[in-house]
Amino acid sequence: MPPPQLIRCAQSIADFLLERVNTHIFQIVSHLDADGLAAAGIVSKALRRLGARFHVRIVHQLSKRVLELLPKSQRVLIFTDLGSGQLSLLDEAFRENTVIIDHHPPEEAGEESFMQLNPHLFGLDGNTEASGAGMAYLVAKEIDDENRNLAALAVVGALGDRQDKGEARSLIGLNAEIVREGVKSGVLEEVKDLIFFGRETRPIPVALEYTMDPFIPGLSGNHAACVKFLVERVKIPLKSGDRWRTISELSQQEKSTLVSELVKYMLGVGGMSAGEAQSIVGAVYVLVKEQLGTPMRDAREFAFLLNACGRTGKTGLGLAICVGDRKYFEEAVKVAGEYRAKLAEYMNWLGDGNMNVKGSVCWFNGGRYINDKMVGTVTSILSSSSLCKGKVIVGFAYSEEEAAVKVSARLGAEVKKEVNLGELIRRVVSKMGLNFVAGGHDLAAGAYIPAGKENEFIEHLNIELSEIGEAVDHDG
Ligand SMILES: [Mn+2]
Structure with missing residues (x-):
């Protein structure tokens, strides 16, 4: 059973939304991956059932530019599968009438000033036990018991985020609880x-x-x-x-x-x-x-x-x-x-000698060949390859939109847990003297760096990793 405080938090967010159904327009902002889309889908379905007026915006990441485009008055903002890691970005203007439903590690700055449902705040592991869609499901269920059938979408979100870390790829923790509820409501089967x-x-x-x-x-x-x-x-x-x-x-x-x-x-x-x-x-x-x-x-x-x-x-x-x-x-x-x-084409390209292993890092530079929005999927796939075992995996791809190189990092199999990838990447970016966005959590992280800085990035990353010492396997 989820902690009672977590349920109470979901309840208070549900009440908050219910109180505003007739007076406000809802603006959902969510992440563009499967979990983000499922989370936005769950909240949309719950709001539609209430006859509420709402809009949805799906974004690659929560940036200043995204926030500037959001309506400022007579609206309720609902951030799903993002927001917790960007609390300092959500300045005063975004505190009022804002709800954050996320599972990424929350920034501590201004934690109390936001209505925020996040498993990390209740002692659960948001990497493996609970997804953004799962969190959205908890709120939807408190809005109306009918929304229990959305458990299926919550499971889709969790699997999209590769949270099937239990025995034989089963879901664990709160996710497993949601599976049980979905089976009970007749929308899911586990075989x-x-x-x-x-x-x-x-x-x-x-x-x-x-x-x-x-x-x-x-x-x-x-x-x-x-x-x-x-x-x-x-x-x-x-x-x-x-x-x-x-x-x-x-x-x-x-x-x-x-x-x-x-x-x-x-x-x-x-x-x-x-x-x-x-x-x-x-x-x-x-x-x-x-x-x-x-x-x-x-x-x-x-x-x-x-x-x-x-x-x-x-x-x-x-x-x-x-x-x-x-x-x-x-x-x-x-x-x-x-x-x-x-994806198959990209993987073939990597197999054609475009993968590099240097020190503790397994990396590739996709340049303009690999789509920057898919580079994270490619690094995720590599995290299961034996070539990258014990290494940190880094993929680069040029983003036209950001006019910078997108960096996607993952931990390979069997890397000791002491490596917090999000922190590591932030450190590398700051050591390089760059003032670029960098973020993420224990196992997955990303950043943007100027074009031409890719090799330097790998060098700095290796230096940082050598300081962590035994945590990463150094052969190869
Ligand atoms: Mn997610």
Whole structure:
């Protein structure tokens, strides 16, 4: 059970919103990833149910420029999946009639002056136990008990943020509690199976090709390679008569052959860590109210779809899917397909000798080739690769919008916990004498630096890491 104070905080935010339904216009501001879109979707659905007037703005990050564009009067601002880390940016003008629903580590400055629902303030770990969408769900549930069916979207958000850190990729903590509520409300089912996108409906080679979490180098996004792998190595019948078989139709024996061949591949050609290879079997979260054969049926695939929409600038589309506008469904599927192909292309490019390992850092410079909004997805994928084991992973990509280089950093597998990546990156940026935005949490962080400073950044990062000493593995 979540701490009672957390529930009380969600209640007071719900009451605050309810009191203003007839007098104010609500402005939701949320992050563009799957969790941010799911969180905005949850709040939108709760507000729509109340007949409230509201607008949604989806942003890459909360910046001064974003804040300047927000309405100043007769409005209630609702920040979801962001805000807690930018309290000092939200000056006096934004304190009144503002609600923050987030799970990133809160800035201490002015903590008391904001209405803020954040797991970190109640002794929970916002990295692994609770997502932005989960926090939004707690508020929605207090607004109206009917909103319990939004538990499914909360789970999509948590998986989008890769919070499936429990045994066999299960959700833990508050997220697990939300899964139980979703099962009870009849919107979710949890099963243990191969984590393939479309296990119930897609032809097996397509299910393998579409699987992006985990991303399997050489197979994800490559249909011909998937067919070849299944025919030559797994050797199970892919068709029954004229009809393609699905993962859920395989016998236990066939499934275990598939798993063992796949694990061998992932450890060998795929270059993945053992933990990640094993994670091909685990907890699958099914949105049972969604139509069979659609990407919204599987919570991980739903999250991938939302990420694809968000990171290719189709935020309105992602939001529409969240709130249930299925007429945009075809378009969203197309966006996800293009995104999948792009990711596969980037991973191939990295495999073609564009990855560098120097000291304790595994890095690449995507320049203008890698889309700056996707560089974080690429570094996340690399965090499961054995090449980057024990290293800090850094990706660079040039952002036209910011006229600067976007830096995305992740911790590789088996790096000791003493490294707080957010702090580390902030320190590097300040040692370089830059006055650029940098932030993030323990495991993921980002920054912007001027073009041409990439190598210097890696050097400074290595120096900082060597001072942390034993925390990072130094060989290689
Ligand atoms: Mn989030």
